[in-house]
Amino acid sequence: DVKVTQSSRYLVKRTGEKVFLECVQDMDHENMFWYRQDPGLGLRLIYFSYDVKMKEKGDIPEGYSVSREKKERFSLILESASTNQTSMYLCASSPGVGPQQFFGPGTRLTVL
């Protein structure tokens, strides 16, 4: 089974802090994604990566950056957390061929 793990289930940070959310997949997938989930808005793509050190902006990249130094790991970085970044963050991965994405359990981030 494909396994996508995220470093924290719940995280509480203060405004202005630098926040790292980590995602690891164990199936040698080329593609990795970070989504933000908010009520009524579904999931919105923040960034994705189709290869090591490669990244592309999604629909809502403002206030976020990403890092992919190794194929299995994709990090989401909030340089200076703000209260409007309080949300559920979901990581996903997919193989280079085939449409299915596999999701991690999510991180509920609260910024105070």
Place this chain on the structure above:
Amino acid sequence: AQTVTQSQPEMSVQEAETVTLSCTYDTSENNYYLFWYKQPPSRQMILVIRQEAYKQQNATENRFSVNFQKAAKSFSLKISDSQLGDTAMYFCAFMTFNNAGNMLTFGGGTRLMVKP
């Protein structure tokens, strides 16, 4: 840009009954995938069913089936013999074939509660 609309924010159904969740989408593409994902209260998102737009036959997975109407750009999910474990958020999603990196566009979700 593609958009996906789920017009039912919340639904409920009695156990063992049938329920249909609605989804419409807007695209100028001719070839694409459509998906229904389920997110139970434990939050792990899992794929329920997938439909390729070029296939006329509606996809079926056990108690889950879709009604794909390409001309109407409609993609509804039918759950038969509803079970308590079907209680979850359900998301309709869209992906084009020519999409580098296989990006998904999601609807806003429908919260389904199955009542005993």
